Amino acid sequence: MRRVRVGVLDVGSVAAKLEIIDVRGRKPPRSTSLARVPTRLAEGTSANGELDARCLRRLTAAVQQCVRIGSRHDVPMWVTYATAAVRDAANGRHARRLVEAETGLRLGFFTGEQEGRYTFRAAQRWLGGELTMVDIGGGTLEVASGHGPEPESVISAPLGAARLTRQFLRIDPPRGSQVRRLTEVVDGQLAELLRDVPAGQRQFAGAGKVLKLLAQLSNEDAAREDLLLLDDLRDCIPRLSTLDRAGRCALPGVPRARADRILAGAITAEALMRRLGTDQLRICPWGLREGVALREHARHRTGR
Incomplete structure (x- = not known):
């Protein structure tokens, strides 16, 4: 069964965390690399929930660095998402557009x-x-x-x-x-x-x-x-x-x-x-990122 390499990028209030995972058939997904780049979004979030300019620069720079790391590891497939710090921000849509324009990656959101x-x-x-x-x-x-x-x-x-x-x-x-x-x-x-x-x-x-x-x-x-x-x-x-x-x-x-x-x-x-x-x-040492990896493993196994 052909191996599929997936980059799972979790953009949170503290850091952007990239886990590079190899998925092969029915075998459990195997993490091959993990990178963590600080975002410190909470430090730049106002009382009304808006991310300030410095915060947005840290956000895009963190995602850019993760993209470079993924490129060095030949990651062809990405699963990218931002948690509530971006999803629920007053200017979250602007932040999402800015990241896509600067990095080429479109941040998804989970409810x-x-x-x-x-x-x-x-x-x-x-x-x-x-x-x-x-x-x-x-x-x-x-x-x-x-x-x-x-x-x-x-x-x-x-x-x-x-x-x-x-x-x-x-x-x-x-x-x-x-x-x-x-x-x-x-x-x-x-x-x-x-x-x-x-x-x-x-x-x-x-x-x-x-x-x-x-x-x-x-x-x-x-x-x-x-x-x-x-x-x-x-x-x-x-x-x-x-x-x-x-x-x-x-x-x-x-x-x-x-x-x-x-x-x-x-x-x-x-x-x-x-x-x-x-x-x-x-x-539990596993969390959202590992849960997303298990989802990708299930999709690959069933062909859906």
């Missing part, structure tokens, strides 16, 4: 529900069995549940960590009243959103960088950084809420691009876990 479905597919392939998967991104969060490779229910909501930070935590360090208001809003919205999530799931998985970073920060046992524990997370939130951006950047493993949003991410993760009735999340 929040589609992102949840692809990420669930990746988590289910990694962990197997009955599963509820949660992913806190920059602009949205997704919760997907199911027994097999496709989820039976998917919820997507505009409760991403970067979006919530812009809306509620505008002062650095945030005031106690801002933190309490954010906590109330997130908890209230999740109470409504999660009413129909199937109860009694056997395992809960967390996908994405926010949850992975929280597991590293809150778990003192380095050997168990693949678990995010609710009690440890609750102990971590008061400390994060008192730190300014410089203090959060000084924490082990916290990159500059995620220092602003980590508190909002922690508050949202705590509410999610509590409302789902789980005291731990198993951190």
